[in-house]
Amino acid sequence: MSETGTTAQRRKHRHISPVWLIPLIALMIGGWMLYHTLASRGPEITLIMNNAEGIDAGNTMIKARNVDVGEVTSVSLSEDTSHAVIKARMNPGTGRLLNDDTRFWVVKPRIGREGISGLNTVLSGAYIQLQPGNSDQEQDSFEMLEQPPVAPPDAKGLRLHLTSAAAGSLNVGDPVLFQGFTVGRVENLEFDTEDRVVHYQLFIQEPYEDLVTTNTRFWLASGINFDLNSEGFSLGLGSLESLVSGGVTFGVPEDIPPGEPIGANSDMVFSLYSDEENALQGSFSHYLRYVVMIDDTVRGLSRGAPVEYRGVRIGTVDTVPYRIDLLQENQVEGFRIPVLIRIEPQRLQAQVNEASIKEWRARIKAMFDNGLRASLKTGNLFTGALFVDTNFVDNPPEQKLTEYNGVTVFPSEPGSFAQIEQKVTGLLDKLNNLPVESSLNRLDATLASSESLLNELNDTASSLNEVLDDESTRGLPSDVQRTLRSIEQTLSSYSSEAPAYGELTSTLRSLEQLMRSLQPAARTISEKPNSLIFNRGEIQDPQPRARQ
Structure with missing residues (x-):
């Protein structure tokens, strides 16, 4: 029997080396330091201004109430080069100052209406002033002001x-x-x-x-x-x-x-x-508008001119002229200038409302029926300025109340200038009817004869000067004097004491007696001229006879 043997396998385990803890700890420390740095520094803001004159990155400070709260970090142009872009780093804890109504401007030497300011920046350089706002909405981009603000937002x-x-x-x-x-x-x-x-x-x-x-x-x-x-x-x-x-x-x-x-x-x-x-x-909120149709010239009448009643101002001229319409009926032939006026009852009555305005309108309409008329008068002879004068006239012609462009027409009469013009026109007409031409012709003839007479007088004067310059003429005074003496002697011989005067007197008396003795003979010859030849005879008494 065979035995099967089992071979044991050895498995290797990988362990992290403690050496790697060092960079890990360093990374953690670096991250914590980075976070601490980022968390401890203030926010970055962007400022936009048209011209960065006097602004230097790293040197220009941002101040609030003369305390440094930030620093400019960079200055650059915008992409379209239309303005300057300024980056600034604010100090920690200043974020609450930056909201949508915070305002920035450059503090530098200025000469303004309130005097000279910013002299402290002559040596230290310009700085950016921060004015905190009151809004709760934070913001990190701002447009700088060209001029310092007049008052802070929280000013009372x-x-x-x-x-x-x-x-x-x-x-x-x-x-x-x-x-x-x-x-x-x-x-x-x-x-x-x-x-x-x-x-x-x-x-x-x-x-x-x-x-x-x-x-x-x-x-x-x-x-x-x-x-x-x-x-x-x-x-x-x-x-x-x-x-x-x-x-x-x-x-x-x-x-x-x-x-x-x-x-x-x-x-x-x-x-x-x-x-x-x-x-x-502008304080007269209630007024009545009327149009005055002027026959005279309106040169010298301007907007704001007074409307008076016997020297008391009751209104103001509003528009000169007022909506001239040549196509309006009866305006082509006798063209008149429309002038818009305002009757201001508040000048005469303190409390005026809509109800009292209606009463004033009815009262003025009744005055029109009684002869209230408007006319232009000269207010200043030096400037030629005119004003509208209102007054009552005697025996006013009946006039129907009309409107012009929806505004009631104030009845008017020719002013003093028009009356003077009418008188001058009448005088000129009389002068035109005078026989001026024939008179001028006679005057020309008279001047011509006078000229000839003067010429003759000049000739006579010349002849007289020639006679007076003659030597024989110069002796005339002595001859005349001798002649006057002879006449004086002759006249003195016929004085009452002179012998010739007595002889002349006796001769005259003899002549007188002779004339008296000759009177009968003269009468006889007158009655019968042949009495010197024939016997005179007796003269019969005259017999009265009847008239045949």
């Missing part, structure tokens, strides 16, 4: 919004004034391309926020306010700061209740006016 005060159609009127940092005292700043501005208006954000410091009420009006403070209108000349000077940089001021117009403070949570939006007068006009 009032933030409000203004709208204006004039872009460029204000800039960030311009002062907000109340009666010349700075109470805030312009914090932000943005132009709305759809509505084409500018939105301004203002910050009013505490404790001045209660000065802004529901009836507050805002207008530009230009520093120098020069106004030359129909009411005359005015010049206003603001504060030195507003004189240099401008700004915005606010207040409540006179004769208007102060109103209630709007509060910090109000979403009320205010309008920004160009000046105080326009702000006052």
Whole structure:
């Protein structure tokens, strides 16, 4: 019998060498150190700015309240080269400072409206200022501000919004004034391309926020306010700061209740006016619109000109001209200029509502029937500015109330200029009817004869000068003097004391006696001429006879 033998097989076991524990432990220690390093360092953020001037990687620090909270690690251009991209590593524990309303800006030497700032960076270099926000939403990418913010988000005060159609009127940092005292700043501005208006954000410091009420009006403070209108000349000077940089001021117009403070949570939006007068006009929310048809020229009449009644302002000119329509009936021949005016009862009555507006409209309609008319008058001779004057006229013609483009027509009469023009036209017509041409012809003939007469006088004067220059003419005065002396001697010989005078007197007396003695002979010869030859005879008395 054979025995089967079993061969034992030896199996080899592989054991990990203890040597491998060393790199494993090193790997674990390295991982723990890496985790500790990553966990202990702060977050990395990305800052975007237009110009990286003064920013140096590894040197420029990020500060909050003058405490280092991070460092710039790299500065590069964006892929489209439109801006600079800055990478910065924040210190551990600063993650709570980074949220969606955190703001960054570069601190460097600046000269602004509030003075010179950032002088400490002249030697140390520029740094990035961090202003923490209040939001709970974390963020790691930010756009840096070009200018430092006016006030931090948690500053106590009032933030409000203004709208204006004039872009460029204000800039960030311009002062907000109340009666010349700075109470805030312009914090932000943005132009709305759809509505084409500018939105301004203002910050009013505490404790001045209660000065802004529901009836507050805002207008530009230009520093120098020069106004030359129909009411005359005015010049206003603001504060030195507003004189240099401008700004915005606010207040409540006179004769208007102060109103209630709007509060910090109000979403009320205010309008920004160009000046105080326009702000006052904006406070009249209830008014009546009328159209005045003007026969005169409207040169000198502008928007905002006053509408007065016997010197008291009752309204404002709104539009010059107002929707001219040449195709409208009765406008082609006697074309008149439509002017839109506003009658503002709030100038005369403090409390005005819709019900009182209806009463005012009915009252003015009754005044039209009694002769209330509008006309243009000169408010300032220096500028030629016009205003609309309303007054009652005597014996007004009957006029039917009409409308122009849906607006009631305010009856009008020619102004002072039109009346003067009519008088001048009448005078010119009279002058045209005068026989001017024939008078001018006679005048020409008279001038011609006068000219010939002057020529003759010139010739006579020349001849007279020649006679006077003659030597014989110069001796005439002595000859005339001798002749006058001879005449004087002759006349003196016939004086009452001279002998010739006595002889002449006796001769005249003898002649008188002779004439008297000859009178009968002369009478006889007159009655009968042949009496010198024949006997005269007796003369019969005349017999009366009847008329044949």
